[in-house]
Every structure is written in structure tokens, then in C-alpha cells.
Amino acid sequence: MVGIKDVAARAGVSVSTVSNVINGRHAKMRAETLQRVQAAIAELNYTPNAVARQLQSGHIKTLGLVVPSVANPFWGNVSQLIEKEAQQRGYQVMICNAERDPKLEADYLKSLYGSSIRGVILGSSPLSLSHLSEHISKDMRIAAFDRKTRAGNDVISCSVSVDQDLGARLATRHLIGLGHTRIGFISGPIGTASRTGRLAGMRAEMERSGIEIDESLIWLAPDAAGFGDSHAAELGRIGIRELLTLDDPPTAVFSVNDMYAIGALSGARELGYRVPEDLSVVGFDDIYLAKVMHPPLTTIRQPADLMAELVVSRLIDQLEGTDEIAEPHVVLRPDLVVRSSTTAPAGAIRSHPRFHTQ
Amino acid sequence: MVGIKDVAARAGVSVSTVSNVINGRHAKMRAETLQRVQAAIAELNYTPNAVARQLQSGHIKTLGLVVPSVANPFWGNVSQLIEKEAQQRGYQVMICNAERDPKLEADYLKSLYGSSIRGVILGSSPLSLSHLSEHISKDMRIAAFDRKTRAGNDVISCSVSVDQDLGARLATRHLIGLGHTRIGFISGPIGTASRTGRLAGMRAEMERSGIEIDESLIWLAPDAAGFGDSHAAELGRIGIRELLTLDDPPTAVFSVNDMYAIGALSGARELGYRVPEDLSVVGFDDIYLAKVMHPPLTTIRQPADLMAELVVSRLIDQLEGTDEIAEPHVVLRPDLVVRSSTTAPAGAIRSHPRFHTQ
DNA sequence: AAGTTCTAGTGTAACGTATTACCACGTCCA
DNA sequence: TGGACGTGGTAATACGTTACACTAGAACTT
Structure with a gap:
């Protein structure tokens, strides 16, 4: 292990001098000394020991x-x-x-x-x-x-x-604008600040539009052990299946993030639902997979x-x-990115036709 | 900053004794002493300094x-x-x-x-x-x-x-078994041992089956700067588009990994190709997204x-x-996982019909 | 009783760097 | 001429931990 003192010995100076060179304190140092030290560092391929350095500096x-x-x-x-x-x-x-x-x-x-x-x-x-x-x-x-x-x-x-709240409101407003009223929500346990904000935003926007929330459409994954974020897509799949097998299933769903939405896409397909014709899906995050999905995912971009x-x-x-x-x-500010996973519900009168062209 | 000597002082023992406790060398230590030290550690909420610890041990x-x-x-x-x-x-x-x-x-x-x-x-x-x-x-x-x-x-x-070679051969054999002869390969630059192995495996299997390789179906992303693994899906999309717009496009494609395959799925769809009817796609890795794709991806599991x-x-x-x-x-040994992104080419006589049911 | 071994610890020198205090040597100005 | 100051450098110490050599006292052995 080559240390600062090996360098010092080789350059014929003291350790402190080498230390000064390493830390850029060579303002008032003779050029020749500086160069000798640098040469020694290069020759010995010396790397300062980050550990020792830091034990000292704290x-x-x-x-x-x-x-x-x-x-x-x-x-x-x-x-x-x-x-x-x-x-x-x-x-x-x-x-x-x-x-x-x-x-x-x-x-x-x-x-x-x-x-x-x-x-x-x-x-x-x-x-x-x-x-x-x-x-x-x-x-x-x-x-x-x-x-x-x-x-x-x-x-x-x-x-x-x-702004989690705003993001959720953009998503919800988009769906409402398309004519949806039965809008589901899919998420893992609401144990984080961001998820709380997203759910609250959705609720607020529904309320603002005078749409009553059907609590049975709010699907939250059980707070079971071992279900971290790695299983998000799987949870989305399970969630949408439960929602779609309800007596009166939703026509649209807002997922707490894109991975849940991707799972929802898959789960809906398994049940024979077409997206977006039979079910609109909105995600959150805009991960790079969102635009590569089938259909490309409408989502809220962070x-x-x-x-x-x-x-x-x-x-x-x-x-x-x-x-x-x-x-x-x-x-x-988050942004709404409209792709192809959302459209008006079957047979609905679209209240904001402008969304159709996006 | 509370150190080992603060603990020692509090417990009324020497630093060495505390060190021994921390490192589990309390075999021949009086129970009462051990407990006093542990109490001191807890009371002071002491965390051993990993840095110092390591400077010493090297x-x-x-x-x-x-x-x-x-x-x-x-x-x-x-x-x-x-x-x-x-x-x-x-x-x-x-x-x-x-x-x-x-x-x-x-x-x-x-x-x-x-x-x-x-x-x-x-x-x-x-x-x-x-x-x-x-x-x-x-x-x-x-x-x-x-x-x-x-x-x-x-x-x-x-x-x-x-075994990269074997994996590629399993994938290729699967496609050949379904009746494909025009099989493409999509990958980033062949700059890694694993990719080299996968391409070689595919070539070997093609050769073994007496199918001549059309080099124009081997699509390798340009070795451009900034195209690391983050863009794999995007590269897959570009790759398949180039292959499918060839005069005589492939009926199947083997992607160097699942992310490329996911991109290929997306790119094929953009051009109006249905997977697997018009194009079979095989990936590599079996990431958890593979089974959530539309269609679920046939792939080689690592x-x-x-x-x-x-x-x-x-x-x-x-x-x-x-x-x-x-x-x-x-x-x-890698395994072939057959899902729904592969089938016999349109109008082909299937030489291994057993794959159809999987 | 004297020697030996065991028990339950203690004391201290490293580990490689940064920092502080310090020194030698010139130069400059009063 | 002497002391203040600037320059280029040295030596010692500390950082928090561990490893190793050590010891005081008790308990065995012969």
C-alpha cells in the first residue's frame, strides 16, 4: 500500500508538503518542489486514502x-x-x-x-x-x-x-373532462406523504366537479409484509382485477404511479378489457417505460x-x-402527458372534446 | 460525537474491553461487566465509527x-x-x-x-x-x-x-422450431462478453439447423456516446423499425435483453405489426416486466x-x-420461458407443434 | 510453598492522513 | 544592526478503533 510518506520519501520532502500539494495549497511553493512532488505521485500511482483523510477531517x-x-x-x-x-x-x-x-x-x-x-x-x-x-x-x-x-x-x-395534489388533480380533471364519472384509484398502502397527497388531490378534484366518490373504487393494496416497491406492477394487476370484477366497475382508473398503471394495463387485458376503449388508465411519474407500453400511457410527469x-x-x-x-x-409543477391509454368512456358525451385530438 | 472511550469511561472499564464487547469477544467476560458495557452503549446511543474501525483493520x-x-x-x-x-x-x-x-x-x-x-x-x-x-x-x-x-x-x-451461448441457442431453437427462418437479432454494440456470447449462440444454432444467416437482419445499435443501458428500450424500438422496413423483413427477432425486446414490441406496433401474429419476439433475462407486457414476453430466464x-x-x-x-x-443454465410473444410465422408449417400449447 | 496456568481484564502502539506549531533562512526597513 | 515579516519546509499530535502484549490476582499442581 503506497501512502503519503512513500511519496514524500521519493520526492525528498516531508509528508506535510505532499499533503499541501494534494490539497492545492501550493501557492507559495517553489515550482521545482511542486513538480518533484507531482512526479513522485504519478510515478508511484498514489491514491490518497479516503478513509484516513476523513477520519481526520471528520x-x-x-x-x-x-x-x-x-x-x-x-x-x-x-x-x-x-x-x-x-x-x-x-x-x-x-x-x-x-x-x-x-x-x-x-x-x-x-x-x-x-x-x-x-x-x-x-x-x-x-x-x-x-x-x-x-x-x-x-x-x-x-x-x-x-x-x-x-x-x-x-x-x-x-x-x-x-405538487402531488396538483398532479392528482390534473389526472382526475383529465378523466372527468373525457366524461368519466366512475373513476377508480389504485395504490399500495397509503403510508407515504406522496401517496396521501395524490389520493387527496383526486378526492378534491372529484368533489370540485360534483362527482361523488364511490369508496369501493379506491383500491389499496393490503399492508402485507414483503410487498415493497418491487411488486408494484403485480399489485396494480391484482388491484384492477378486483375493481373490474365489481358489480359496477369503473370506466377509468388513476394509479398512484406508473408501475401500478402498467400492472393495471396487464390485469385489464387479462379480463378481456381493452384500454382505452373499455378502461382508461392514468399513471404518475412518467417513467421512460410509459411511452413504450401498449397503449402508451397517459401519465403525470415528474x-x-x-x-x-x-x-x-x-x-x-x-x-x-x-x-x-x-x-x-x-x-x-407536475405536467399532464396525454398519450393513448385514456379516452372517453363508451357511449359517453364528451364534455371537453379537445382532449380527443391529443 | 460519542466514541468508544466515552463508553469506556461511563462503564468504568478500559477501551479494549468495550472493543471486545462490540466485536463479540465476550466469551470469557464476567456477565456483570458485559452488561455494564452494553448498558453504557445503549445509554449513550453509541455507534462504532466504521471509518476509524477500518483504518485500523485495513x-x-x-x-x-x-x-x-x-x-x-x-x-x-x-x-x-x-x-x-x-x-x-x-x-x-x-x-x-x-x-x-x-x-x-x-x-x-x-x-x-x-x-x-x-x-x-x-x-x-x-x-x-x-x-x-x-x-x-x-x-x-x-x-x-x-x-x-x-x-x-x-x-x-x-x-x-x-451460459450465454446456451441461452441464445434455446431462444433460436424455439423460433426455428416454430418454423421461423428469417430471424433478426437486435442489440446494442457488441462490446460485452455476454452479448458476444448471445450473438454467437444464435449464429451457432442457425448454422446447426442449416439456416443461412442474413447479416442484414443483425441489427446493432451504433456505438454512439450517451447511449448506455438507460436507452435500451428506445434502441430496441429503433432497431425493430429498421428491420421491419427492410425489403424482406424478419418474421421473428431475438433481442439481446428484455428491455430491447420491450422496445421492439413497441416499435413493431407503431408500424402496424401484430405480435406474435406478424412478428415473434424473444427477449433475454426475464425481468419481472416481461410477463406484464402485451403480449407477455417469451424470454430466456436468468x-x-x-x-x-x-x-x-x-x-x-x-x-x-x-x-x-x-x-x-x-x-x-438459463431457461426458456415461453409466453405469448412468439408463434409460428404466418402460413408456415410448424415443425414442432408442441410449442403451440405453451 | 513455590511454581504454573487461568481469568478477566488493561495499556498502548499502530492505521494514513491533516493540522498546528514551529523553525531556518532571507530580505527589508527603520 | 536588529527585529518584523515572508517563504519553504519540518515535527508532533490527533482522529477512533483494533491487535497484541501484558498483568494482577485467583486457582490449581506438584
Whole structure:
């Protein structure tokens, strides 16, 4: 193992001098000395030991990222975007799959802390963070992704999310505009802030349009163990099958995310339903699979790339204490992306014919 | 920051004793002492500093995992499985998205080394590892995933993969058995060991059946920059469109992986082709999306869970020097999973009608 | 009784880097 | 001429943990 002192010996200088070179403090150093050190570094192919460096400095240039599951393409994509952003700032990212399990989340947080990681992006957004607060030391900075945060929250120091409520309302309004009144909702357990927001948004928009909500059309997966995000598509399939075998099935369904919607597409097909003729489906997220589905999925787009950029820069700014940040909590606007999985219900009078052409 | 000596002070013992407790060496320790230490740990909510711990021991309980892209569900799933396996052995996993970029791969390897990580699972399988060898120190252990390794290779110390050749042959034989003779192949650049194997397997099987290969049906994505695994579906879409607009288009296509196949499904549909009536599609991997597609995808299954288990255990065994390992290089059998994306070509005489019922 | 082994610990030197205090040597100006 | 200052560098210490050598006292053995 080649260390800083090997370099020093080779260059004929002291370790501190080498340290100064590595850390760019060579302003008032003789050019010849500088060059000798650099040559020695190159010749020995020396890599600074990140561990030792950090034991000393107390912090490490690594961010933690806790997500429900990278097996879900949405989170896979987000993870990748976040990693890329972080890299540009010289940080690495430690990805943790917590499967929406509070115990696992707490364990990861504790373990990240033990690894001297002081900045964590929380991708899963459990409703309550109380189970985490005791594992979050004061010197840790937690950024929430996909979660609006109440001001005065003491554990979350910054957050970036899409307006969940608005997104759900856009989706619902789109369906109502097409003439649907029996609109279902498919989701996993409402155990996260984002899901709560989406369901609430849908309810609000239905109410605004004077459509009474049939609670039997709100399908929520049982809160069974082992059903993390990896099974989202499967849950969507099960959900739509239950809804469609109801006495009075829905003519449209809003899924809490695209993976559920993809599962819904599949489940509906199994029962002989055509999408969109017999059933309209709207998703959420706009993962890249959405447009490749059959039919291409109408969905609510989250600007994942922008969101990744914002969380990472805000979190790192806070960690490094760079200037004051204007607004640590940002909420972005989601967009409705109309593709081919939605249309007017069979025999309905379309109240907003303009949607037909999109 | 509460350290081991705070615990020691509180429990009224020496640091060594606390260290012994932490590391489970309390065999010959008085029960009362043990309990006092444990109480102190709990009271102070002490977490061992993984960094310091490791600076001392020289190694860290973290594995590196270099994958093309977690945005691809296959790798997302594999990452998750590997992480779960590793965790059971007390290891964490550092996931690195290298986008099949040799430069990035080398950078990651170097950075992992700088973080004292000595065990790395290489998910991307570039044909040549020469660009990596100079960044791989002798004390690093590299496990290859999805890559058969020649014996005597000095940089790879263990490997787990599926027999790529056999998988491709199963797929090809299936199509030939259905009566197809104009069989296309869709893939990204053949820059990896696994892709080479799959193409070779297809060629071999075609030859064995006396079917001449039309080279114009072998579609390989251009080796353009920015086209990593995140765009696999998109590439599949483009590929099939080019093949289907040929003067004499194929009646079936074998895709290098499921994401390409999903893209192919979408591209074929855009051109008015029905799958499987007008075009049979076979994928590779059997990601969980395969069975949710329309139509459900016939594919070659890789036992990802078993593979994850095997790489992790082999790699950790080697790192820890546990006993000698029987066989560091294991090759598993892939399976053909027949679903609904394949059938006999229109008007063909089926030579193996048995496939029809599956 | 003296020697030996065992028990239940203790004390301390590393691990590789960063930081702080410090020093030697010139130069410049009063 | 001497001291303040700038330059280029050295030496010592600390970071939190572990490994290893060590010991005080008790319990055996001969």
C-alpha cells in the first residue's frame, strides 16, 4: 500500500508538503518542489486514502440515498440522476434499498451515520418521521425527495418535490373532462406523504366537479409484509382485477404511479378489457417505460432530472455551509402527458372534446 | 460525537474491553461487566465509527458493485438482490453506474480502492479488461457477474454467469422450431462478453439447423456516446423499425435483453405489426416486466436471485479467506420461458407443434 | 510453598492522513 | 544592526478503533 510518506520519501520532502500539494495549497511553493512532488505521485500511482483523510477531517464526500427500491425503474432512474449530479460536485452516493420498511430505514440511517456520512437524501417518504428522529443526529442533514415538508420540521433540512395534489388533480380533471364519472384509484398502502397527497388531490378534484366518490373504487393494496416497491406492477394487476370484477366497475382508473398503471394495463387485458376503449388508465411519474407500453400511457410527469439536480445542490450547499440558500423547500409543477391509454368512456358525451385530438 | 472511550469511561472499564464487547469477544467476560458495557452503549446511543474501525483493520465491510445502469430494471433488480445478500453477511454495497463507459469504470475502480474497498462485483462485462487491470491492485478481488471467465485470468478472481451461448441457442431453437427462418437479432454494440456470447449462440444454432444467416437482419445499435443501458428500450424500438422496413423483413427477432425486446414490441406496433401474429419476439433475462407486457414476453430466464447469492458468497469467502472455494467460476443454465410473444410465422408449417400449447 | 496456568481484564502502539506549531533562512526597513 | 515579516519546509499530535502484549490476582499442581 503506497501512502503519503512513500511519496514524500521519493520526492525528498516531508509528508506535510505532499499533503499541501494534494490539497492545492501550493501557492507559495517553489515550482521545482511542486513538480518533484507531482512526479513522485504519478510515478508511484498514489491514491490518497479516503478513509484516513476523513477520519481526520471528520466528514466524507459521500451522500446517502435511501429509496424504496432501485428495482422500480422510477427510483432506478432517480438514483442514477442523483448519482450523476453528486459526482459533479465531487461526491459519491451510497444507495440504500429500504423497501419502505421503517426498521430498515432506521438501520440504514444509523449505519450511514456510523460511516461518517452526514448528508442523506430520503427518497421514501413515510408519513411519520418519528421513527427516524432518534437516529438522526443534529449534525446530519436530511433532504427529502418527493415529499413536501412542513416548515418548522426539525429533522428535514431541505426538500424537493412535485405538487402531488396538483398532479392528482390534473389526472382526475383529465378523466372527468373525457366524461368519466366512475373513476377508480389504485395504490399500495397509503403510508407515504406522496401517496396521501395524490389520493387527496383526486378526492378534491372529484368533489370540485360534483362527482361523488364511490369508496369501493379506491383500491389499496393490503399492508402485507414483503410487498415493497418491487411488486408494484403485480399489485396494480391484482388491484384492477378486483375493481373490474365489481358489480359496477369503473370506466377509468388513476394509479398512484406508473408501475401500478402498467400492472393495471396487464390485469385489464387479462379480463378481456381493452384500454382505452373499455378502461382508461392514468399513471404518475412518467417513467421512460410509459411511452413504450401498449397503449402508451397517459401519465403525470415528474421532472426527475431537475428534481435530482435541486436536491443534490441544496443538500451539498447545506453540508458545506456555502452561503445561505434562498429557499430550502421547493415544490415543482407536475405536467399532464396525454398519450393513448385514456379516452372517453363508451357511449359517453364528451364534455371537453379537445382532449380527443391529443 | 460519542466514541468508544466515552463508553469506556461511563462503564468504568478500559477501551479494549468495550472493543471486545462490540466485536463479540465476550466469551470469557464476567456477565456483570458485559452488561455494564452494553448498558453504557445503549445509554449513550453509541455507534462504532466504521471509518476509524477500518483504518485500523485495513479493510471495510463494503462491496463495490459496478453496473451499466440501475435505470435498467434488470440491473436494478440484481443490485437489490446483491445488496440483500451482502447485508446478510454484514456487508454494505456501493453501487456505481458506469454506463458501460470504460473511463468511468476505471474511475470507479480507483475511487473504490481509495475508499479501501477491496471486493468489487463487476456487472458490466466489457470484452477486454485491460483498461482496468492497471487500476486493480493485487489486493483487490474482482467478481464477474454475467461473464464467463477464462481460467488463468489474473484480474477476475471469481465469476457467476449464465451460459450465454446456451441461452441464445434455446431462444433460436424455439423460433426455428416454430418454423421461423428469417430471424433478426437486435442489440446494442457488441462490446460485452455476454452479448458476444448471445450473438454467437444464435449464429451457432442457425448454422446447426442449416439456416443461412442474413447479416442484414443483425441489427446493432451504433456505438454512439450517451447511449448506455438507460436507452435500451428506445434502441430496441429503433432497431425493430429498421428491420421491419427492410425489403424482406424478419418474421421473428431475438433481442439481446428484455428491455430491447420491450422496445421492439413497441416499435413493431407503431408500424402496424401484430405480435406474435406478424412478428415473434424473444427477449433475454426475464425481468419481472416481461410477463406484464402485451403480449407477455417469451424470454430466456436468468436466475438472478441465485446468481446474486453465489457471487456475493464467493466474493466474501475470498475476501475473508474462508476455507478454499471448490470452484470460483460457476456457469448456470438459463431457461426458456415461453409466453405469448412468439408463434409460428404466418402460413408456415410448424415443425414442432408442441410449442403451440405453451 | 513455590511454581504454573487461568481469568478477566488493561495499556498502548499502530492505521494514513491533516493540522498546528514551529523553525531556518532571507530580505527589508527603520 | 536588529527585529518584523515572508517563504519553504519540518515535527508532533490527533482522529477512533483494533491487535497484541501484558498483568494482577485467583486457582490449581506438584
